[in-house]
Amino acid sequence: MPVNYATPPADRLHPVAGVRLGCTEAGIRKANRRDLTLIELAPGSRIAGVFTQNRFCAAPVRICKQHLAGGEIRALVINTGIANAGTGEPGIQAAHATCEAAAQLLGCAANQVLPFSTGVIMEPLPAERLAAGLPKCQAALRGDAQAWHDAAHAIMTTDTVAKAASRQVAIGGKTINVTGISKGAGMIKPNMATMLGFIASDAAIAQPLLERLVKEAADASFNCISVDGDTSTNDSFVLIATGAAGNAEIADAGSADYAALRDAVTAVAAELAQAIVRDGEGATKFIEIAVAGGRDHAECKAVGYAIAHSPLVKTAFFASDPNLGRILAAIGNAAQAHATLGDLDVTKVKLWLGETLVAENGGPAASYREADGAREMAPAEIVMRIDLARGQAQAKVWTCDFSYDYVKINADYRS
Amino acid sequence: MPVNYATPPADRLHPVAGVRLGCTEAGIRKANRRDLTLIELAPGSRIAGVFTQNRFCAAPVRICKQHLAGGEIRALVINTGIANAGTGEPGIQAAHATCEAAAQLLGCAANQVLPFSTGVIMEPLPAERLAAGLPKCQAALRGDAQAWHDAAHAIMTTDTVAKAASRQVAIGGKTINVTGISKGAGMIKPNMATMLGFIASDAAIAQPLLERLVKEAADASFNCISVDGDTSTNDSFVLIATGAAGNAEIADAGSADYAALRDAVTAVAAELAQAIVRDGEGATKFIEIAVAGGRDHAECKAVGYAIAHSPLVKTAFFASDPNLGRILAAIGNAAQAHATLGDLDVTKVKLWLGETLVAENGGPAASYREADGAREMAPAEIVMRIDLARGQAQAKVWTCDFSYDYVKINADYRS
Numbered sequence: 011m012p013v014n015y016a017t018p019p020a021d022r023l024h025p026v027a028g029v030r031l032g033c034t035e036a037g038i039r040k041a042n043r044r045d046l047t048l049i050e051l052a053p054g055s056r057i058a059g060v061f062t063q064n065r066f067c068a069a070p071v072r073i074c075k076q077h078l079a080g081g082e083i084r085a086l087v088i089n090t091g092i093a094n095a096g097t098g099e100p101g102i103q104a105a106h107a108t109c110e111a112a113a114q115l116l117g118c119a120a121n122q123v124l125p126f127s128t129g130v131i132m133e134p135l136p137a138e139r140l141a142a143g144l145p146k147c148q149a150a151l152r153g154d155a156q157a158w159h160d161a162a163h164a165i166m167t168t169d170t171v172a173k174a175a176s177r178q179v180a181i182g183g184k185t186i187n188v189t190g191i192s193k194g195a196g197m198i199k200p201n202m203a204t205m206l207g208f209i210a211s212d213a214a215i216a217q218p219l220l221e222r223l224v225k226e227a228a229d230a231s232f233n234c235i236s237v238d239g240d241t242s243t244n245d246s247f248v249l250i251a252t253g254a255a256g257n258a259e260i261a262d263a264g265s266a267d268y269a270a271l272r273d274a275v276t277a278v279a280a281e282l283a284q285a286i287v288r289d290g291e292g293a294t295k296f297i298e299i300a301v302a303g304g305r306d307h308a309e310c311k312a313v314g315y316a317i318a319h320s321p322l323v324k325t326a327f328f329a330s331d332p333n334l335g336r337i338l339a340a341i342g343n344a345a346q347a348h349a350t351l352g353d354l355d356v357t358k359v360k361l362w363l364g365e366t367l368v369a370e371n372g373g374p375a376a377s378y379r380e381a382d383g384a385r386e387m388a389p390a391e392i393v394m395r396i397d398l399a400r401g402q403a404q405a406k407v408w409t410c411d412f413s414y415d416y417v418k419i420n421a422d423y424r425s
Numbered sequence: 426m427p428v429n430y431a432t433p434p435a436d437r438l439h440p441v442a443g444v445r446l447g448c449t450e451a452g453i454r455k456a457n458r459r460d461l462t463l464i465e466l467a468p469g470s471r472i473a474g475v476f477t478q479n480r481f482c483a484a485p486v487r488i489c490k491q492h493l494a495g496g497e498i499r500a501l502v503i504n505t506g507i508a509n510a511g512t513g514e515p516g517i518q519a520a521h522a523t524c525e526a527a528a529q530l531l532g533c534a535a536n537q538v539l540p541f542s543t544g545v546i547m548e549p550l551p552a553e554r555l556a557a558g559l560p561k562c563q564a565a566l567r568g569d570a571q572a573w574h575d576a577a578h579a580i581m582t583t584d585t586v587a588k589a590a591s592r593q594v595a596i597g598g599k600t601i602n603v604t605g606i607s608k609g610a611g612m613i614k615p616n617m618a619t620m621l622g623f624i625a626s627d628a629a630i631a632q633p634l635l636e637r638l639v640k641e642a643a644d645a646s647f648n649c650i651s652v653d654g655d656t657s658t659n660d661s662f663v664l665i666a667t668g669a670a671g672n673a674e675i676a677d678a679g680s681a682d683y684a685a686l687r688d689a690v691t692a693v694a695a696e697l698a699q700a701i702v703r704d705g706e707g708a709t710k711f712i713e714i715a716v717a718g719g720r721d722h723a724e725c726k727a728v729g730y731a732i733a734h735s736p737l738v739k740t741a742f743f744a745s746d747p748n749l750g751r752i753l754a755a756i757g758n759a760a761q762a763h764a765t766l767g768d769l770d771v772t773k774v775k776l777w778l779g780e781t782l783v784a785e786n787g788g789p790a791a792s793y794r795e796a797d798g799a800r801e802m803a804p805a806e807i808v809m810r811i812d813l814a815r816g817q818a819q820a821k822v823w824t825c826d827f828s829y830d831y832v833k834i835n836a837d838y839r840s
Contacts, residue, residue, distance in 0.1 A: 096753040131750020354480045
């Protein structure tokens, strides 16, 4: 059960002119579940993406990067069940074959198709099943809200809920729609992107700005989350702009129009990213870690992730046990991952849980009472604040707790 | 239940002339358990130590470093229950008070006493209970094997077995005894040392060489292990040389005598370090990760730890599920922690589980069958080998799996 999250009903999602979606049951790994999605983009659409930093990046990630550097993208193909990662040269061929099959259906070139896969690593992708399923996806193509809703379900793996978010914003007298879907629950510590995230807008925006926007949005959303510290081989986040809204093309990063679109896209991305953490494998709590007073953003992030990745901190949250010294220990460990923290003066660090000041001067705050800690640990939604007291930078990390069910889900995943 | 480990019987431990140990129930955090140990060293003993890199290092760690830089050490005081970490200035005073109390009993100066604590973080150390318990420890001081055995038990926290190891080696016609004890089961990813490890020898060795030896032994033992990736605030590993064996003082790092002592000390340290992993919280498997073909030791270690810290890899081992793509994903992630791996060519990486070649050329080996993977995953003792194929360096990391019981132990720890 996700923490304070439910899939928005279809009528809360705004269709995006120029984008049609269709999905089917292709039997890729298991029968009787939608596991193949086709997204068709109108001619003239622009797209930009960010991808995993994992050196064992999946075959589709490599193909996506190549195709994005080439011609105009007309379609996305997304399969679940098999990640097509750790599959060597045969994996590359399978991803190519998928692009070819989609291109033939849609009457475009293979390098105008982006492939995305998610599922088990190091097992072969049955490209022939994808090819057989694609005509059914094509027949199902629709541009309405229900199609977005269906696609959000079809890209799920260990997710317990489908994830979708949507915003409208007025730009240059036109109504701009921004709608996205994402999936992911485990192997979640994106670096540049999430497991899979797709956001489309009908805004007109210049390609260089779109590329800037996808990075800005990722840094404020998918790059702030962690379930288990494991960066996936398949993380991909793409942002589509069809231009169908007819606004004057946004071409200036300093403009109010860019800021308006950025805020809408970032809001959708953050909602989708948080939904992944709320649906984190076995999660019973959603925890925001806000780190301030750092010398730079990177060291604030390093402190946030040191806390978010500590199994001891995560199990304490699961137990609602204010064993908060574990948080101090995690802060103290961040220097091992991030060298600039080597001179962190821990006597200046302050830690709050909710509104309760927990630690200062290197130890428990004089005003701190365990009963206050216990009260702050109880809710399903927790905000933790840390002040490093050595600069003006800040960063946020969103994470979840670590429960029996995480072990159960991951011990059972393939069976 | 530890994985293939039992505490050696007392008669397998060699007493070390010049070292006496005594312990008692001081009621530091819970009643009816031995939680306070005094180790007395004969005049002329030498000692060297390595300590945690955690910035929130405990008060006793800070005091130990100061006292080691000062006069001759005559005693060690070790308590469990309270870590005296994250305790600010009052923690420093409590550690000082403990040294004072021991010094008064033994007729030495307070800076000749080293304090060690392990247990809950951010709770105050009841120095008065330690002071009240120390006379009982003093009355119990004995130099025999049983005293070592008792001390191994008295320093336990969440450990399920006491950890001790012992070797004899002939140096310069004299029999040298090397005996050590350690504790630790969770918050284990030592960096320079382990939770607590104490090794004593009656060898005569020059102080600079002893300081070299403690680092060499730590790097080949405690610095190779991880249970959960959390470096403790209290990690301390000290090596004592009483000189009572009467060998000619070892003063040359290139000598056969130094090599013989180094091998004996390292063997004891490695046995103690592995015992900590075998007794890792909730562990059902002991896993050796041997990484070869790296450009340097550090990048081999980074790959080993990326695997050892992946919750997904650890839960797959718990389930005996050959979901081995997770290991490739972990290798691919190591670059995020260690920049030199940014150009790792994953198509050259090879992975073996036991004698089974699992992956090569960026994907599953042609000869690999899942049945072989399943067979290699089944035993409680597993060796994994990785060849990075880009250099001559190598490193080993020892770790354990991740089970329901890890969550249970850490969700319940304080209750």
